[in-house]
Amino acid sequence: MINKIVMLPGDGIGAEVIYAAKEVLEAIAKKFDRQFEFSVHDIGGIAIDRHGTPLPTETVEACKKADAVLLGAVGGPKWDNNPSDLRPERGLLGIRKALDLYANLRPVKGFEKLLHASPLRQDIIQGSDLLIVRELTGGLYFGTPSERRNNGEDVVDTLAYSRKEIERIVDKAFQSAQLRKKHLTSVDKANVLESSKLWREIVEEKKVQYPDVTVEHVLVDACAMKLITNPTDFDVIVTENMFGDILSDEASVLTGSLGMLPSASLAEDGVGLYEPAHGSAPDIAGQGIANPIAMILSAAMMLRYSFEMNEEARAIEKAVEDVLNEGYHTKDLKSHDGTLVNTNEMTALITKAI
Amino acid sequence: MINKIVMLPGDGIGAEVIYAAKEVLEAIAKKFDRQFEFSVHDIGGIAIDRHGTPLPTETVEACKKADAVLLGAVGGPKWDNNPSDLRPERGLLGIRKALDLYANLRPVKGFEKLLHASPLRQDIIQGSDLLIVRELTGGLYFGTPSERRNNGEDVVDTLAYSRKEIERIVDKAFQSAQLRKKHLTSVDKANVLESSKLWREIVEEKKVQYPDVTVEHVLVDACAMKLITNPTDFDVIVTENMFGDILSDEASVLTGSLGMLPSASLAEDGVGLYEPAHGSAPDIAGQGIANPIAMILSAAMMLRYSFEMNEEARAIEKAVEDVLNEGYHTKDLKSHDGTLVNTNEMTALITKAI
Ligand SMILES: CC(C)[C@H](C(=O)O)[C@@H](O)C(=O)O
Ligand SMILES: CC(C)[C@H](C(=O)O)[C@@H](O)C(=O)O
Numbered sequence: 168m169i170n171k172i173v174m175l176p177g178d179g180i181g182a183e184v185i186y187a188a189k190e191v192l193e194a195i196a197k198k199f200d201r202q203f204e205f206s207v208h209d210i211g212g213i214a215i216d217r218h219g220t221p222l223p224t225e226t227v228e229a230c231k232k233a234d235a236v237l238l239g240a241v242g243g244p245k246w247d248n249n250p251s252d253l254r255p256e257r258g259l260l261g262i263r264k265a266l267d268l269y270a271n272l273r274p275v276k277g278f279e280k281l282l283h284a285s286p287l288r289q290d291i292i293q294g295s296d297l298l299i300v301r302e303l304t305g306g307l308y309f310g311t312p313s314e315r316r317n318n319g320e321d322v323v324d325t326l327a328y329s330r331k332e333i334e335r336i337v338d339k340a341f342q343s344a345q346l347r348k349k350h351l352t353s354v355d356k357a358n359v360l361e362s363s364k365l366w367r368e369i370v371e372e373k374k375v376q377y378p379d380v381t382v383e384h385v386l387v388d389a390c391a392m393k394l395i396t397n398p399t400d401f402d403v404i405v406t407e408n409m410f411g412d413i414l415s416d417e418a419s420v421l422t423g424s425l426g427m428l429p430s431a432s433l434a435e436d437g438v439g440l441y442e443p444a445h446g447s448a449p450d451i452a453g454q455g456i457a458n459p460i461a462m463i464l465s466a467a468m469m470l471r472y473s474f475e476m477n478e479e480a481r482a483i484e485k486a487v488e489d490v491l492n493e494g495y496h497t498k499d500l501k502s503h504d505g506t507l508v509n510t511n512e513m514t515a516l517i518t519k520a521i
Numbered sequence: 522m523i524n525k526i527v528m529l530p531g532d533g534i535g536a537e538v539i540y541a542a543k544e545v546l547e548a549i550a551k552k553f554d555r556q557f558e559f560s561v562h563d564i565g566g567i568a569i570d571r572h573g574t575p576l577p578t579e580t581v582e583a584c585k586k587a588d589a590v591l592l593g594a595v596g597g598p599k600w601d602n603n604p605s606d607l608r609p610e611r612g613l614l615g616i617r618k619a620l621d622l623y624a625n626l627r628p629v630k631g632f633e634k635l636l637h638a639s640p641l642r643q644d645i646i647q648g649s650d651l652l653i654v655r656e657l658t659g660g661l662y663f664g665t666p667s668e669r670r671n672n673g674e675d676v677v678d679t680l681a682y683s684r685k686e687i688e689r690i691v692d693k694a695f696q697s698a699q700l701r702k703k704h705l706t707s708v709d710k711a712n713v714l715e716s717s718k719l720w721r722e723i724v725e726e727k728k729v730q731y732p733d734v735t736v737e738h739v740l741v742d743a744c745a746m747k748l749i750t751n752p753t754d755f756d757v758i759v760t761e762n763m764f765g766d767i768l769s770d771e772a773s774v775l776t777g778s779l780g781m782l783p784s785a786s787l788a789e790d791g792v793g794l795y796e797p798a799h800g801s802a803p804d805i806a807g808q809g810i811a812n813p814i815a816m817i818l819s820a821a822m823m824l825r826y827s828f829e830m831n832e833e834a835r836a837i838e839k840a841v842e843d844v845l846n847e848g849y850h851t852k853d854l855k856s857h858d859g860t861l862v863n864t865n866e867m868t869a870l871i872t873k874a875i
Contacts, residue, residue, distance in 0.1 A: 256712045286645045286750050307680060313715045319684070322719045326661060326678040356763070358610045361667045365676045388770035395749065396640050396774050409710070413767055416742035420750050 169202040170474055173233040175226065175262075178212040178255060179447025180457035181239020187459030187514040188237060188466040191486075194518040195470070195479050206233075210262065211241025211255035211447075221258030227265045235473035236266075236440040237466060240447035263303055268432035268440055269332065270339045271301040272468075273415045277422030280491045284423030284501050287395070292421060295398040298347065299418060300340040301411025303432055305332045306362075308408050328362050328407070333369045335435065340405030341377040349380045350402035354390045354410055366407065387414070394418055419444050426458030426499045427487075429465035431472050439473045441465040451498075455509050458497035460487055463517060486520035523556045524828055527587040529580065529616075532566040532609060533801025534811035535593020541813030541868040542591060542820040545840075548872040549824070549833050560587075564616065565595025565609035565801075575612030581619045589827040590620075590794040591820060594801035617657055622786035622794055623686065624693045625655040626822075627769045631776030634845045638777030638855050641749070646775060649752040652701060653772060654694040655765025657786055659686045660716075662762050682716050682761070687723045689789065694759030695731040703734045704756035708744045708764055720761065741768070748772055773798050780812030780853045781841075783819035785826050793827045795819040805852075809863050812851040814841055817871060840874035 174189065176182035189205060196203050208226040215221050221241070230236050241255040251257065262268075276296045277285065285292045310325030337353070344351045353370045355363035367384055374382045385393065387410045393400065394414065398421055406414060419425050428444035443461030451457060463483060471480035494505030495516055508516065528543065530536035543559060550557050562580040569575050575595070584590050595609040605611065616622075630650045631639065639646045664679030691707070698705045707724045709717035721738055728736045739747065741764045747754065748768065752775055760768060773779050782798035797815030805811060821837035824830040844867070848859030851867055862870065 251718070254712060260713070286641055288640055288642060291640045308713055310677065315715065315719065319719070321681065321683045322716045323664065324680040324714045324716050326680065327675065329675045330673070356766075358608060359614070359662055360678045361669065362676045362678050364605070365669065365673070388766050391745070391767045391771035392774045392779075395771065410767075412710075412742045413745045413764075417745035417749065417771065420746045425746075 169204050170235070171204045171206070171233045172469075173229050173236045174205055174207045175210040175236060175238045176207065177210050177239040177241040177447065178243045179240055179449045179452040181241070181447055183452070183455065183457045183510050184443060184459045184462035185237055185239040187510055188462045190514050190518055191463050191483060191521065192466055194521045195482065198482070198521060199476070199479050201476070201479065210238065210258040212243050212246045214258055215246060215249070215253055215255065221253065221255050222261040227262065230262065230266060230438060233438055235469045236438055237462070237469065238440055238442035239462065240443065240445070242447045243449040260308065262440065263432060264309065266438055266440065267304060267434045269302060269304045269435070270336055270433045271303040271411065272343065272431045272433065273299040273301065273419070273428065273444055275299065275418045275422060275428060278424060278427065278488070278491055281424045281427070281496075281500055281502070282422065285421060286423065287398070287421055291396070292398060295401075295421065297398065297401040297418065298343060298403045299411060299415040300336065300343055300403060300405040301415055302332065302336040302407045303411075306408035326360070326362050326409070328365065330365065330369065333366055334373070337370055337373050337405060339433070340403055341373060341380055344380045344403040345377065348402040351380050351382045352390070352401055352404045353382060353384050354387050354404055354406035354414065355384065356387050357384070358386065362407070390414060391417060394421065415444070424500065426497065427460045427464065429461055429468050431465070431468040433472060439469065441469040455511060456498050457510050458499050459510050459514050463487065463514075482521055483517070486517045489520045490516045523558050524589070525558045525560070525587045526823075527584050527590045528559055528561045529564040529590060529592045530561065531564050531593040531595040531801065532597045533594055533803045533806040535595070535801055537806070537809065537811045537864050538797060538813040538816035539591055539593040541864055542816045544868050544872055545817050545837060545875065546820055548875045549836065552836070552875055553830070553833050555830070555833065564592065564612040566597050566600045568612055569600060569603070569607055569609065575607065575609050576615040581616065584616065584620060584792060587792055589823045590792055591816070591823065592794055592796035593816065594797065594799070596801045597803040614662065616794065617786060618663065620792055620794065621658060621788045623656060623658045623789070624690055624787045625657040625765065626697065626785045626787065627653040627655065627773070627782065627798055629653065629772045629776060629782060632778060632781065632842070632845055635778045635781070635854055635856070636776065639775060640777065641752070641775055645750070646752060649755075649775065651752065651755040651772065652697055652757045653765060653769040654690065654697055654757060654759040655769055656686065656690040656761045657765075660762035680714070680716050680763070682719065684719065684723065687720055688727070691724055691727050691759060693787070694757055695727060695734055698734045698757040699731065702756040705734050705736045706744070706755055706758045707736060707738050708741050708758055708760035708768065709738065710741050711738070712740065716761070744768060745771060748775065769798070778854065780851065781814045781818065783815055783822050785819070785822045787826060793823065795823040809865060810852050811864050812853045813864050813868050817841065817868070836875055837871070840871045843874045844870045
């Protein structure tokens with residue numbers, strides 16, 4: 168069986184890190200006798216430049232036919248002043264919607280060796296290991312109306328959800344918790360928003376189906392505090408799209424290893440999209456110094472979630488840990504000891520460790 | 522001239538801290554020959570218990586006639602399962618709207634003596650001193666429709682702003698920056714929301730009127746990261762209601778002294794409301810151990826913003842610093858050395874220092 172992988176390098180360091188992941192996947196194919204077939208398509212700024220749209224139809228079609236999608240990153244100053252529909256982010260939002268990628272999974276786990284780079288005190292961050300499950304295709308991001316009114320004097324955006332949309336992400340979160348420490352924190356603003364009240368009701372309804380999982384409800388403002396003061400209290404966090412955007416980025420800097428964090432965006436039955444939690448980092452693009460590990464670990468998530476290749480995924484994760492434990496690090500990790508390496512060197516080390 | 526102050530103790534530790542602030546204000550009156558007249562009214566849970574509504578008309582009327590309002594805190598587990606309109610928070614949202622308190626000012630500044638309690642590394646938090654200016658009467662909190670639809674199968678909330686609402690909060694933020702380090706960070710999600718695009722346009726329009734202030738735009742997700750990794754980069758942050766709720770709570774734990782942080786909620790020309798950034802802390806209510814300093818510093822903000830009594834405000838702030846520098850602290854501050862005191866003792870120390 169051949170697994171067809173669409174690669175969307177995108178902008179900035181996107182291409183550098185995605186080809187690193189490809190190398191690692193090729194090493195996996197060799198070692199475990201698997202067959203991966205890669206094709207490359209445009210998204211984001213580069214797609215605007217080449218095709219006049221951040222999401223060419225051809226890209227969507229290719230993704231729909233693929234078994235999984237790897238995405239580098241989109242965006243950069245070049246397109247920052249474009250009109251809305253010609254912005255790189257539109258490509259990202261568009262592909263999420265087109266593939267119905269409703270569940271964004273973002274694990275945040277520190278590497279022992281790198282915790283010194285955490286902005287938090289060691290005693291606070293030590294031992295933290297959480298997973299944010301963010302709803303990705305609803306809420307303020309896609310609700311209508313979203314428009315100016317009265318000659319531009321007023322403006323509205325709409326936070327809309329259907330019961331079904333909430334149910335499926337809540338189910339996914341409970342299931343994710345069952346595979347981990349069996350604790351779910353549902354985050355909402357039920358003291359203000361109607362949508363949050365429905366969200367909370369659905370979590371309460373669903374929890375009887377997952378009696379092995381303990382559930383707590385935390386308000387989004389309280390959660391933003393608790394992530395900093397008590398990060399080890401969390402296991403799985405589930406929340407709606409905009410809250411998830413903010414909280415997952417907040418959580419991503421806690422361990423000090425943003426360049427190490429993967430993510431998966433999953434559909435109900437269909438293709439999954441895997442991308443690093445970091446952005447396109449235009450400031451260091453083209454220098455060959457980007458940390459490829461977040462992208463490589465995203466490829467590992469792809470093996471696990473889309474291809475059910477657990478052993479292969481584990482082999483990548485283990486290789487990454489080993490290389491870090493040997494003291495190798497890229498520039499972003501700001502290590503004082505050990506050996507500084509560039510993107511290619513880090514990739515080669517990981518490939519060799521596999 | 523007599524300054525009429527309405528006190529709204531509210532729930533939990535609200536009463537304990539508000540009477541502490543009253544004592545301090547009485548010391549100020551004596552020392553600076555001022556006249557304050559206090560009256561007490563109900564809001565929140567206690568108002569639900571006594572009057573069947575979290576915001577009695579009588580309370581609103583009293584606030585409208587006052588020169589300033591001090592609020593303790595609202596909420597507690599007792600009312601957590603009440604229907605929406607009988608929840609303590611409704612009292613808070615209602616009074617904000619009734620008095621048109623559109624500008625919420627939340628300074629976050631660490632006390633040297635207490636920085637050891639910060640969850641952040643010392644080198645990261647040291648020297649941070651920021652002010653969050655949150656829009657408080659618009660956005661998702663008050664937009665309509667906010668309702669279930671299709672027999673409860675769908676739900677919407679509305680993020681609505683008028684140009685005028687955005688303009689006045691942006692003006693307030695620029696003016697606040699002029700009184701500080703003259704740097705303004707405007708936070709939005711302009712890559713997704715129409716309301717954020719209008720917000721960003723208005724900030725760009727306004728900045729020509731404040732040429733002495735430097736301005737940057739930061740996306741809300743990036744801001745949630747940067748508050749943790751680079752808190753000293755900020756001076757004044759301005760943002761809409763919901764983003765402000767999340768970011769100001771996030772910021773409030775950075776210095777490790779949540780029990781020390783005051784806030785002011787201001788109207789265009791009218792009464793201001795002053796309350797601690799912390800909540801009603803039902804777990805320690807009635808024990809006489811609450812930290813009254815956030816409330817006392819809120820009273821200082823009242824003197825400064827509502828009564829233009831700068832010297833008096835400074836006297837309170839100085840007294841607080843002195844007492845802390847002498848090593849006195851309440852239980853929440855988790856100091857290992859110095860002297861542990863309760864609410865009354867802390868209040869007496871501050872009063873004496875005045
Ligand atoms: C680029 C942007 C539209 C996107 C989002 O807000 O979802 C990004 O911040 C993310 O979290 O993937
Ligand atoms: C109690 C709640 C409605 C309120 C808010 O969200 O505004 C509180 O969190 C605050 O920040 O003052």
